[in-house]
Amino acid sequence: MSLLEVKDLHTSFFTDAGEVKAVNGVSFFLDRGKVLGIVGESGSGKSVTAYSIMQILAGTGKIVSGSIKLDGQELVGAGEKVMKTVRGNRISIIFQDPMTSLNPTYTIGKQLMEAILLHTNRNKKEAWDRAVEMLRLVNVNEPEKRMKQYPFEFSGGMRQRVMIAMALACEPDILIADEPTTALDVTIQAQILELMGTLQKELGMAIIMITHDLGVVAQMCDEVIVMYAGSICEQGTADEIFYNPCHEYTKGLMRSIPTANTAGKKLQPITGTPIDLLNMPEGCPFAPRCDAAMKICIKQRCENMQLNDDHRAACWMNVKRGVEDGSITLEGGADHE
Amino acid sequence: MSEQGNRPLIEVKNLKEYFNINMGMFRTKPLKAVDDVSFSINKGETLGLVGESGCGKTTVGRTILHLYKPTGGEVWYDGKKLETRADIQEFRKKATMVFQDPYSSLNPRMTVSDIIGEPLDIHNLYSTKQERMDRILELMGHVGLNSEHASRYAHEFSGGQRQRIGIARSLAVNPDFIVCDEPVSALDVSIQAQVINMFDELQDKLGLTYLFIAHDLLVVRHISDRIAVMYLGKMVELADAAEIYDRPLHPYSKSLLSAVPVPDPKAARANQRIVLTGDIPSPLNAPSGCPFRTRCRYATEQCAAEIPEFKEVEKGHFVACHRTAEVN
Numbered sequence: 001m002s003l004l005e006v007k008d009l010h011t012s013f014f015t016d017a018g019e020v021k022a023v024n025g026v027s028f029f030l031d032r033g034k035v036l037g038i039v040g041e042s043g044s045g046k047s048v049t050a051y052s053i054m055q056i057l058a059g060t061g062k063i064v065s066g067s068i069k070l071d072g073q074e075l076v077g078a079g080e081k082v083m084k085t086v087r088g089n090r091i092s093i094i095f096q097d098p099m100t101s102l103n104p105t106y107t108i109g110k111q112l113m114e115a116i117l118l119h120t121n122r123n124k125k126e127a128w129d130r131a132v133e134m135l136r137l138v139n140v141n142e143p144e145k146r147m148k149q150y151p152f153e154f155s156g157g158m159r160q161r162v163m164i165a166m167a168l169a170c171e172p173d174i175l176i177a178d179e180p181t182t183a184l185d186v187t188i189q190a191q192i193l194e195l196m197g198t199l200q201k202e203l204g205m206a207i208i209m210i211t212h213d214l215g216v217v218a219q220m221c222d223e224v225i226v227m228y229a230g231s232i233c234e235q236g237t238a239d240e241i242f243y244n245p246c247h248e249y250t251k252g253l254m255r256s257i258p259t260a261n262t263a264g265k266k267l268q269p270i271t272g273t274p275i276d277l278l279n280m281p282e283g284c285p286f287a288p289r290c291d292a293a294m295k296i297c298i299k300q301r302c303e304n305m306q307l308n309d310d311h312r313a314a315c316w317m318n319v320k321r322g323v324e325d326g327s328i329t330l331e332g333g334a335d336h337e
Numbered sequence: 338m339s340e341q342g343n344r345p346l347i348e349v350k351n352l353k354e355y356f357n358i359n360m361g362m363f364r365t366k367p368l369k370a371v372d373d374v375s376f377s378i379n380k381g382e383t384l385g386l387v388g389e390s391g392c393g394k395t396t397v398g399r400t401i402l403h404l405y406k407p408t409g410g411e412v413w414y415d416g417k418k419l420e421t422r423a424d425i426q427e428f429r430k431k432a433t434m435v436f437q438d439p440y441s442s443l444n445p446r447m448t449v450s451d452i453i454g455e456p457l458d459i460h461n462l463y464s465t466k467q468e469r470m471d472r473i474l475e476l477m478g479h480v481g482l483n484s485e486h487a488s489r490y491a492h493e494f495s496g497g498q499r500q501r502i503g504i505a506r507s508l509a510v511n512p513d514f515i516v517c518d519e520p521v522s523a524l525d526v527s528i529q530a531q532v533i534n535m536f537d538e539l540q541d542k543l544g545l546t547y548l549f550i551a552h553d554l555l556v557v558r559h560i561s562d563r564i565a566v567m568y569l570g571k572m573v574e575l576a577d578a579a580e581i582y583d584r585p586l587h588p589y590s591k592s593l594l595s596a597v598p599v600p601d602p603k604a605a606r607a608n609q610r611i612v613l614t615g616d617i618p619s620p621l622n623a624p625s626g627c628p629f630r631t632r633c634r635y636a637t638e639q640c641a642a643e644i645p646e647f648k649e650v651e652k653g654h655f656v657a658c659h660r661t662a663e664v665n
């Protein structure tokens with residue numbers, strides 16, 4: 001049994017314009033002490049997946065179906081009382097936008113201590129010490145003085161580090177980090193990633209790292225999920241995803257990164273516009289933008305197939321390749337030209 | 338990307354920009370956002386500008402364009418020093434800026450054609466309505482927007498498209514020089530690639546010169562001919578893009594480059610990161626001597642006593658460090 005098991009998760013927003021299927025059949029496992037990366041285009045459902053796990057969906061958002069098990073315990077439908085003990089104690093989240101997630105009217109110290117008192121067995125003095133220690137760990141200088149300051153007195157990067165300190169101070173089993181380092185400079189980012197890595201090893205904490213930065217994924221993650229239009233299009237070990245991408249979207253993503261070798265050359269962006277979640281096509285959601293798309297891609301969605309022990313992908317190209325090299329035999333003669 | 342001739346279009350000499358910060362009790366203190374910075378950019382060249390948040394990159398860009406009045410130093414354009422108001426006004430038609438945030442830098446209540454047309458109105462760059470519209474459509478064509486987009490509002494567009502609108506606007510006055518302030522930071526990788534390619538194409542087509550500010554070092558490496566590194570208001574290193582990546586000489590550049598996460602798991606595992614400790618000092622209380630000395634592991638007494646000179650140690654490679662010889 002894995003620490004976290006997500007099975008066929010569907011989450012939608014019921015808006016005036018219709019049902020927005022933000023998460024559309026997502027499944028994955030997360031083991032203790034592992035780092036799972038989630039990448040994918042803006043709007044592909046990364047944050048909504050995280051909010052579904054925490055059950056903190058905004059507005060009209062609802063988990064429509066599926067299962068989320070923490071240490072074997074079902075969380076979907078478990079009720080607010082159970083979720084209150086899960087949030088913070090067992091699973092912490094660092095939000096994408098640090099500006100909106102700190103209360104502007106309380107000091108940094110008060111907010112940190114509140115979180116620590118609520119989620120760990122410490123008294124006030126110990127909570128203060130722990131808060132100072134955490135601020136020091138995330139490289140906020142003069143932490144004792146900083147405890148008495150308000151969020152507006154901190155720069156964006158410092159606020160983000162406070163959020164990280166708050167999430168880590170509670171020693172969760174799972175840390176969900178939603179774009180935790182986008183507001184940070186590379187040298188500070190390196191310090192924070194190093195700190196997360198250390199805590200993950202020392203405390204056996206598992207991390208879900210949501211990010212656009214494929215460099216961060218390469219550095220931190222054991223496994224990677226690639227999302228497109230609410231679904232997982234590919235998942236596997238970091239090495240498999242980077243060195244052997246098997247979905248056309250992932251391939252396009254990897255091609256668009258500037259590297260030392262692209263200097264002076266044209267980059268290769270993915271052309272076209274993202275899909276409208278209100279009007280999902282029948283076939284592969286990436287087909288309208290895919291250069292390799294075949295007839296079947298437009299008609300029918302490819303299921304997420306096991307390619308090897310470390311790798312799954314939902315792309316008809318793998319079927320085509322399998323048929324060509326004889327490793328797959330087709331029944332019923334689906335046309336894939 | 339090509340260096341068309343080696344004539345500098347922009348020369349910046351000992352540029353200073355100090356902000357007066359109110360300390361209460363009627364006292365003010367100068368915040369040295371940019372302190373004695375010198376460099377030049379050749380015609381058709383892209384100079385990348387990198388460094389930590391708050392080190393003064395945006396202020397350098399804005400001060401060159403005289404959106405802030407320089408506290409000290411000189412800006413030269415095409416071999417002529419900017420002195421009079423008329424010089425500056427003329428310069429503003431030749432030099433523009435693209436802003437960081439495509440979500441907040443465009444007025445959501447204006448149509449695309451009004452946004453792009455505004456600089457044309459300000460600088461009186463047309464004589465008939467038809468001429469104005471033709472120019473707007475031409476600019477939209479340059480950045481890959483179609484004419485149907487003209488009457489739509491900015492908020493109806495995605496981040497990448499909004500950035501295109503902002504770029505079309507900055508091209509309206511027919512500039513030679515553009516300060517690009519983090520133009521792709523808010524965009525997702527695949528859209529970022531589209532916008533970077535567009536900057537490239539426009540440079541080839543229109544012979545533009547760029548000062549390209551970004552914190553993503555892979556992006557800067559891709560687009561720049563030369564790269565300048567700033568720390569706490571000062572320039573610490575400047576060299577050819579490939580040279581600075583392969584052989585950074587300043588201790589700060591070294592740690593900066595080693596901290597860049599490379600999108601390659603095996604290389605990431607092998608990479609020896611130089612993780613800096615300590616926070617960035619406040620520019621209000623900058624350290625004496627070398628600004629980097631509080632975080633530098635090579636610092637000596639001399640580093641606290643004297644400001645290191647920004648000097649050319651090899652052809653085209655400038656560094657400000659007392660210990661360049663020992664460190665490398």
Ligand SMILES: Nc1ncnc2c1ncn2[C@@H]1O[C@H](COP(=O)(O)OP(=O)(O)OP(=O)(O)O)[C@@H](O)[C@H]1O
Nearest residue numbers: 013020022041042043044045046047048058059277
């Ligand atoms: N409150 C909401 N009401 C309606 N739709 C929503 C709401 N929140 C999110 N969505 C939609 O759900 C989809 C997934 O959004 P999500 O925030 O998970 O994307 P993301 O992958 O995290 O993107 P980004 O990289 O930009 O953060 C998007 O299409 C978004 O428009």
Ligand SMILES: Nc1ncnc2c1ncn2[C@@H]1O[C@H](COP(=O)(O)OP(=O)(O)OP(=O)(O)O)[C@@H](O)[C@H]1O
Nearest residue numbers: 356368370389390391392393394395396397552620
């Ligand atoms: N108008 C202003 N008034 C007072 N101080 C300012 C002003 N603009 C910038 N500063 C200060 O000057 C310093 C340099 O700021 P600047 O915006 O140039 O940094 P930057 O390198 O562009 O940072 P970032 O990467 O975060 O955009 C900072 O300490 C900032 O707080």
Ligand code: SF4
Nearest residue numbers: 627630633640658659
């Ligand atoms: S001058 Fe001294 S403190 Fe500054 S970078 Fe060089 S060695 Fe380090």
Ligand SMILES: [Mg+2]
Nearest residue numbers: 046047096178
């Ligand atoms: Mg998100």
Ligand SMILES: [Mg+2]
Nearest residue numbers: 394395396518
């Ligand atoms: Mg800036």
